[in-house]
Every structure is written in C-alpha cells, then in structure tokens.
Amino acid sequence: MKQLTVVLIGAGGRGSAYAKHMHMTPEKYKIVAVADPNKEKCRVIREMYGFSEDRCFSDWKDLLALPKMADIAVIATSDNLHYEPAMKAISLGYDLLLEKPVAQTVKECTDIANAAKEKNVSVLVCHVLRYTPFYKKVKSIITSGTLGEIVSLDQTECVGNVHFSHSFVRGNWHSEKEATPMILAKTCHDLDMAQWLIDKPCKKVSSFGSLTHFTEKNAPEGSPRRCIDGNCPHAKTCVYNCETLYIHNPDGRPWKDIFKKQVATHDNFSDEELREALKRTDYGLCVYHANNDMVDHQIVNMEFADGVISHLSVNAFNGGGRYIHIYGTRGELYAFESDKEIQIYNFAEGKRYKVPVLEEGETIVGGHLGGDLGIVTDLYDYLTENYTGNSIANIRVSVANHLIGFAAEEARHNDTVVQMDDYFAKNNYENLL
Numbered sequence: 001m002k003q004l005t006v007v008l009i010g011a012g013g014r015g016s017a018y019a020k021h022m023h024m025t026p027e028k029y030k031i032v033a034v035a036d037p038n039k040e041k042c043r044v045i046r047e048m049y050g051f052s053e054d055r056c057f058s059d060w061k062d063l064l065a066l067p068k069m070a071d072i073a074v075i076a077t078s079d080n081l082h083y084e085p086a087m088k089a090i091s092l093g094y095d096l097l098l099e100k101p102v103a104q105t106v107k108e109c110t111d112i113a114n115a116a117k118e119k120n121v122s123v124l125v126c127h128v129l130r131y132t133p134f135y136k137k138v139k140s141i142i143t144s145g146t147l148g149e150i151v152s153l154d155q156t157e158c159v160g161n162v163h164f165s166h167s168f169v170r171g172n173w174h175s176e177k178e179a180t181p182m183i184l185a186k187t188c189h190d191l192d193m194a195q196w197l198i199d200k201p202c203k204k205v206s207s208f209g210s211l212t213h214f215t216e217k218n219a220p221e222g223s224p225r226r227c228i229d230g231n232c233p234h235a236k237t238c239v240y241n242c243e244t245l246y247i248h249n250p251d252g253r254p255w256k257d258i259f260k261k262q263v264a265t266h267d268n269f270s271d272e273e274l275r276e277a278l279k280r281t282d283y284g285l286c287v288y289h290a291n292n293d294m295v296d297h298q299i300v301n302m303e304f305a306d307g308v309i310s311h312l313s314v315n316a317f318n319g320g321g322r323y324i325h326i327y328g329t330r331g332e333l334y335a336f337e338s339d340k341e342i343q344i345y346n347f348a349e350g351k352r353y354k355v356p357v358l359e360e361g362e363t364i365v366g367g368h369l370g371g372d373l374g375i376v377t378d379l380y381d382y383l384t385e386n387y388t389g390n391s392i393a394n395i396r397v398s399v400a401n402h403l404i405g406f407a408a409e410e411a412r413h414n415d416t417v418v419q420m421d422d423y424f425a426k427n428n429y430e431n432l433l
Helices: 013-023 039-049 060-064 083-091 106-119 133-144 161-169 188-198 242-248 256-264 271-280 368-383 395-414 420-426
Strands: 004-009 029-035 072-075 095-098 123-125 150-158 202-210 297-304 309-315 321-328 332-336 341-346 351-356
Touching: 004 013, 004 060, 013 029, 013 039, 013 072, 013 368, 029 039, 029 060, 060 083, 072 083, 083 095, 083 106, 095 368, 106 123, 106 395, 123 368, 123 395, 133 188, 133 321, 133 332, 133 341, 133 368, 150 188, 161 242, 161 256, 188 297, 188 309, 188 395, 202 395, 202 420, 242 256, 242 271, 256 271, 297 395, 395 420
Parallel strands: 004 029, 004 072, 072 095, 095 123, 150 309
Antiparallel strands: 150 321, 202 297, 297 309, 321 332, 332 341, 341 351
8 A cells, every 4th residue: 555645734723633634544644744833733743753853844935945755735824824835835746635715815726726737736625524424425315316406505504603703703714814704714615515516617696794793883891802801891791701711611612622722722731821821812802802804694695507596604693513405306405414314305205204424334533524534535545546436626626616705705895796607707717617
C-alpha cells in the first residue's frame, strides 16, 4: 500500500482534525511538516507524527519556500489566508485538501481553479457533508428513483445560538471583511449540497437577510463592553454571558470543550487561564458590543435547470443542526442530520417508511457526523486511483458552487435576482455543471 506524505498548513481546529484522522491510518498517510504560528499546535502535530523540529514552521511561506517535500498540502488556515498558500502549493505541484471556503473573492476562487487545471493537480475542497453517512444515504435514495424527479429541495441550517455567538459574533468569523460572508463562511456546505443532490446547473439566485439581534441597539441597559468586567447587571440571566458559557457551563451546553480550547488556545488549561483569556480576547466581549457584522439570519432561493427550485435558510436562533426536505414526483424525503433514520413518503405507492442511515455494523467516527474521516478516507482512494464513490467534486465544480454564494450576496445587497449564466460570463468562468 502506498503511503501518501502530507504537509499541514494551519494546525487549528480543522487542520488538527484532519491530522488526527490521517494518523488513524498510518499506512496511508504521514505528515512530514507543519506550519502554524502557534508553537504548541505545531508541537502536538510533530509529536504525533515524529518528524524533526526543523520541519515546524511559524509561517507557511517558509515551508512553501522549500522544494516540494510531500504529495499533499492540507490548507487549513483562516479564511483570509487560503488564497496565497493554495496558489503557491499548486505552483509547486502539490495536490491539495483545501478547507472551505475556497477563498474570499470570486477572482481568488477562479484563480485557484484555473491554476489547478493548468498544473494538472487535484484540489479537493472540504465540503465534508458530502462524505457523511447521512448525506450519502440521501444521495443514494435520490439516485435510486424512489422519489422520482426532484421538484424542490428545502434545507434549513440551524447554526445554534451558542455556536453563532462564539464563532460569528465573538470569534474568527465575526467580520465579513476578515473572513467571508455568512453564506460562504458557514453555508457553502449547503449550497454545494443543493447542487450535488439536484445535479443540475443553477440558473437564478435571490437572497434576503441581515444582522438584527447582535447589535448595539439591543444591548441591555447597563451592559459593559466585556462580560468579564464583573459589573453587568444581567450576568445571571443573559444566555451569552461569557463566564456562564466558557467557565461555569452548568447545563452542559453543546460544543463546550471545543469552545473552551479555542478561547485558551491550548488543550491543558485552568479556569484562571480561561478568565485571563476572556479579559484580553474578543471571546470576553458582550455579544451586543462586539463590532460584528455577520448576518444572523438569511435565506437563499435558487432555481436550477428544468424548473427545480431550492430554498436554503440559515439562522442563529435555535439549538443547532440541519434539516432537509426533498419533494419529488413520486415521493418526499424528510430528515434531521443526526437522525438515525430518514423518513420517506412514497405517495406513488401509498407507502410511508423509514430508511436507516447506517448499514448494519456501520458506525460514525469523527466530527461533522463522520464527514471529517470520510473525506480523508476518500481522498486517499482518489489520489491512488481506487475511488469508486460519488462524493468527490472537481475543484471547478466546487468553485462554481461558491459562485452561487457570491451571487446570493450580490442579490441580497442589490435587492435583485441574479442570472447565473450572466454571472459566470461576467466573471469569465466556465460553468461545468
């Protein structure tokens, strides 16, 4: 069995997740170098894989200044640092596992796709939902013909109020300028899923949404800029109080351990270290005084070829998770992403039944409902020419699906409907869908 070598650029939450899953199959993968400004994160990866300290870099530029040293480059930097390392790695001949979103602008996305084509390298975008048992099962039900021809598809992404406050109000994705718009930073998964399931080109896009709740005008009277200041009269009742979320956590809120590690920036931390981090970082800000601009609710309406329509709704005010409802000419499908069964109503045959998500003996391993491990597994098979699945998308398809998101933002800001054929032509990009 061929072992693929890897350089890891970005050892944060996403990069370290892929590194851990690759480490589960050492006969397939070996990370040989890492670049991240956080020395502790580099140390963890180095000790996991046993390479020398001179293969730890604080800057990706230093790593990619060297001749190509591996088969694959994993690009898992922050959203605003995808483009340059991706383009440099492609120029060196690396195949890429590229964290979503591809890049911050249409031009940067299309540049990456065009460069990959020119250098004849593979670029897989981390649309990990494609690789989950849940969505693979949904796709197989569609292709079986059980539902007939798809007429419409509804998706709802419930970000979760705590997750939203952590990531999109206080966290790394609080600013469209520093990251990407919400529809790309969080829901490019769902745009990609719509096209993958419908399997037709998108023709029209409209969108509506805004930031309405997490703003200064909604700040409770007397609330300080930082929760941690200790003088907020609403500390005991506010669901977003940072001490409640990150230190006390009395009701076992979801994601608590992951969020705490992101605040402290390392795994072994004390409550006092958390408090100190909350005093100096944005995670200690009141959510109504956080200088954030990400929309907290948005819808995207899409019309695909042959009149198929799709509706995507994303918002912050819920417990989290994704719902999907597909309407076909013979039946409908409904499910929640963490359900063990998918509900089917085949009205052509007058039958209601449930389809198990997992096959007998199958289990879900890893984050994103098994998608993190799934993409690592499929990447190996794809690059060693043993791939038989249908989850992997060509980078040109992934970028085309990103352009739906950029078009949605244009539609939202200009209160219009964007014609996708015109949008592709305007951006000089060939739509391969």
